[in-house]
Amino acid sequence: MISRRDTIVGYLVLSLAALISLGPLLGVVILSLGEPGKVGIRIDIAKATNFGNYADVWEKGDFGAAIQTSAIITIVVVVLSVALSIPAGYAFALMNFPGRTAIFALLVLGILMPLESMIVPLYLDMRRFNLDNNYWSVILPQIGFSVAFGAFWMRAFFVQSARSLMEAAWIDGANTWRTLTKVLLPLARPQMLTLAVLFFVWNWNDFLLPLVMLSGSDLQTAPMALVNFEGARRTDFAYLGAASLITIAPVIIVFMLLQRSFTRGILAGSIKE
């Protein structure tokens, strides 16, 4: 029994909620097109025509290089993390070996671990082995955190959907590797895509790790470039608005294109018991 009135109330409430979520972001779009260098920060949609702000910010904040650095780091992390999570989740789900429960528990602990709790020795060790101030100093720890969740996520998929299929494949004489690559991976595509989107969003947005690891180099990620730019021009809000949008644009594009995969990942916790 769903009345018309209930549905209208539903649309109204959801629209209001969506407006609250989107409002500040739409405000920033208008802000970013305002007159730069002015201390006044009221936004005026009629004067929001300074598209040149984006070119200025791109150049002054060195965003071209920063986006490139972020893209290199994030893509390497996403590809390697997905690639390593699959075999790990497969083994945890479907094979029996001494230490399985203990190793899995230690790995899953990584999902909860805040980077803050190990950033100090991580930095000291990286510096000792001269690994700091390059791409790998950010990539390797990011992979470490990503595979903790990734192995957990892929294991859940293999446990749920793979057991009987795999038994059939093994009876047919396929070895474990062929079973994984020929039988299971084609089925796991949606799960892999979800994992890739989550890894992309998390690692693109990551700030503390690159802040610490790249502090002694010319390398900076997009969020670092934004914060540095912000530190230099704390009240030039038109420029800051443009810089914020440049920083988040790649994530917003990926999120819009793959929204279903992302929400499935977040909602999954509520679907499985």
Place this chain on the structure above:
Amino acid sequence: MPGEARSVAYLYILPAALIYALFVFIPFIHSIYLSFFKGNGVTRMEFVGIDNYIDIVTNPVLRSAFVHAFELIVFYSLIPIAIGLFLASVLHRSRIRGVAFYRTALFLPYVIAPTAIAVIWRWILAPRGPLNSFLEAVGLGALAQPWLGDFTWALPSVGMVGTWVMFGLVLALLLAGVQKIPLELYEAARLDGAGPWMEFRAVTLPGLRYEIVVALVLTVTAALRNFDIIYVMTSGGPGNATVVPSYLVYQQAFKVAQIGAAAAMGTVLIAVIVAANLLIARAGRRDA
């Protein structure tokens, strides 16, 4: 056969486990070790036992960081879940089309970089920013504040940003859950003479148990970690009004070179996060 012992399993696990061990787990153990020392990490470190942990309890600034983190849970977690539960119970009878659009909008604040969120909200909360202009425009100019510069309002202001980030995520989660509760349950409750409050307690709340647990895990963990937004918006200020554990870890390690103190702070932080998650998981099971 499945379940058969296979040593080949170690090969499948090795690459992921190795990187995790080297760059996450061993540094974590190393951090616990360092927390029993004093020093700058370059010259010789001096063993001081549990002094760094005693400092966290006795030093008012260090202690206040954890108090602030718990206050932020109210804004990141409790307020969004309260709003979400209220709206979900109002909306349980509507079957909305175009859910994808609403979900995208509601998830967006959760997806974008916290550093960018901080820059955006520093503008909104600026002394002559949109929030104060709005308050003046509607005749509430007396409420206008230098939000982030005020000792009383700085922490709630940062918390409000967390509420904005989390409420859409929580609402989308709870709405997805409430749509799965069979309408017959509501009909049955109504036939038994249940009012809206009984209906909420007897049908909606139990039906959303898993969604509430997931929402709690995501939001409480985010509230306790919360580095980027504090770093950009307040740097812990004014005074120490908004210092939080993760910010103090960074500040002590990389600004004042107190390696041991930073490591102890980080260790207590992870203990609090793990304890909070275990508590949430247990509460979720007990209500079953």
